[in-house]
Amino acid sequence: EIVMTQSPLSLPVTPGESASISCRSSRSLVDSNGYSYLDWYLQRPGQSPQLLIYLASNRATGAPDRFSGRGSGTDFTLTITRVEAEDVGVYYCMQGLQTPLTFGGGTKVEIK
Amino acid sequence: QVQLVESGGGVVQPGRSLRLSCAASGFTFSSYAMHWVRQAPGKGLEWMAVIWYDGSEKYHAESVKGRFSISRDNSKNTLYLQMNSLRAEDTAVYYCARDFSRTRCSYFDYWGQGTLVTVSS
Numbered sequence: 001e002i003v004m005t006q007s008p009l010s011l012p013v014t015p016g017e018s019a020s021i022s023c024r025s026s027r028s029l030v031d032s033n034g035y036s037y038l039d040w041y042l043q044r045p046g047q048s049p050q051l052l053i054y055l056a057s058n059r060a061t062g063a064p065d066r067f068s069g070r071g072s073g074t075d076f077t078l079t080i081t082r083v084e085a086e087d088v089g090v091y092y093c094m095q096g097l098q099t100p101l102t103f104g105g106g107t108k109v110e111i112k
Numbered sequence: 113q114v115q116l117v118e119s120g121g122g123v124v125q126p127g128r129s130l131r132l133s134c135a136a137s138g139f140t141f142s143s144y145a146m147h148w149v150r151q152a153p154g155k156g157l158e159w160m161a162v163i164w165y166d167g168s169e170k171y172h173a174e175s176v177k178g179r180f181s182i183s184r185d186n187s188k189n190t191l192y193l194q195m196n197s198l199r200a201e202d203t204a205v206y207y208c209a210r211d212f213s214r215t216r217c218s219y220f221d222y223w224g225q226g227t228l229v230t231v232s233s
Contacts, residue, residue, distance in 0.1 A: 039219040041157075048207060048226055049149075049157065054219040061221075092157055095215045099171040101147075101159040 006104030023093035121227030142186035187225030
């Protein structure tokens with residue numbers, strides 16, 4: 001099983017500033033096709049998770065352009081530039097390379 | 113628009129069974145792999161199972177293997193999760209999610225609203 005480790009656990013942010021979340025996997029998420037099977041999801045309070053970033057760096061349809069993902073192999077980062085109040089919630093990374101699919105423990109983003 | 117609507121949750125005694133359904137609409141259900149993901153109260157997300165677009169392959173998490181079974185009926189645009197021998201630790205909100213792919217896991221581009229299963233005597 002691939003273990004996903006996120007940090008930090010909690011991230012207080014000031015509106016308008018940037019924030020970054022780290023995700024590390026216990027083995028490389030690069031498949032033979034060259035893609036890194038790492039996704040980012042946001043779960044707003046009381047809602048279902050929603051896709052933000054797929055295959056490490058591709059923004060999902062409808063995701064604001066202030067969200068960006070980078071990384072390859074075992075180290076990945078989600079960056080939110082110009083944080084807005086609606087960005088609060090729990091962010092999860094997930095590896096889709098192999099079953100069992102595994103999620104990071106989550107990072108709770110809150111407004112200072 | 114794509115919609116996934118789970119149903120079948122509720123309160124059930126330990127050791128009993130429950131079947132969850134996920135009704136899909138707004139897309140060609142038979143063209144996508146589908147997943148179940150759960151979230152225990154106040155906890156993170158846990159992947160449960162995946163089924164290929166045509167039902168030819170299924171994979172389950174070790175924690176539920178032999179107790180839970182994923183299936184689908186493409187003629188009814190519905191995904192199922194049969195849950196047997198339920199335990200207190202199975203208490204969670206259960207989400208169905210669509211995979212972007214047909215025959216591999218990639219990413220979940222749509223999620224349902226979830227259905228709550230509570231296992232308690």
